[in-house]
Amino acid sequence: MSDFALKDAEAHYGATRVLGPLSMRIAAGERVALIGKSGAGKSTLLSLMFDRWQAQNVALMPQALGLVDTLSVFHNVYMGRLDRHRWWRNLATLAKPWRRDIDEIKALLDEVGIGEKRWTPCGELSGGQRQRVAAARVLYQQGDLLLADEPVSALDGPQASHVMAMLTEGYPQAVLAMHDLELALAFCTRIVGLKDGAIVLDAPSEALSSATLQDLY
Template structure:
């Protein structure tokens, strides 16, 4: 099992320090919500975590999603495991996917409610549909840790809850930058609050309320 620990981590923009120094660890079974107003350092911390831990079976769901608009929903999800196959198999999949890959990916697309779009180019999808494709891709990728930046921001209440449940169930540990405090408290076991690039709160979700977290905004 990998060791996910940052000690005295910092991030700079030019000569200006924008994050840290800070220390944080993520243990197995923990689902961490990063909260704080825009510019507090949530996305920067996620990027720093990914840079430090990317060799340790980490999946990333960036806010920009990183989908290829000209490829189908199926092929965008398949990209989650590109590094596990030989180049010729990946190339062949562009023209004629294997049935076992189709079956596995369609099952994930059904879980996030977008299976009917499996052969639709991602460039033709709405924002919420694209976010569900990106969620299916990281679920297909699997790993020891998921880092996700606002993974359900384009989804409505029931869809957002459904995808959050699947992401936190699909990974043994997650770190999710969140703006929806109710969702963060419902699906994450730990809340880390950021302000001006520093950690100002780190507590179990069960000890907090959405009202108590408003001071971070």
């Protein structure tokens, strides 16, 4: 398993430093929740992590989701493994997908509750359905580390819990920017709190409660 660490990392917007310098390490088996109010630096830190670690078998689920609206749900999920196939196979899949790919992706889509939408263009889906497609894509992609930015923000309680369980169980390590404190505490082993681009809290989830985290908001 890859080692994931940042040391004195910084991010700038023009000449202005918006994050850091900060250091952190993601240990084997850790599921880390990044919390803090809007503008605290959560998305910026995830982006920095992806830039530093993308060569180390890292999967990213961005807040904007990155779906292709004109392609079907199936093809958007299939894109999670584009780099594992030859160009001609990917091109052929646009016209006539392989049966084993269809079966594997349908099983994932059934798990997130949208198997019946697999041939529907993503542009016709609701916000919650689109988020489940993006979740299925990173689960199909697989890897050593998942980076996800508000991965269940458009889902209701039971759906959010189910997809969170799939994401955190589907990867050996994960860093997730979260706004839902209860979900963060339930599914992540470690909470990292950000404020004004700096880490102001770093503690095991079991030592915290949603009430103790309110000072970050």
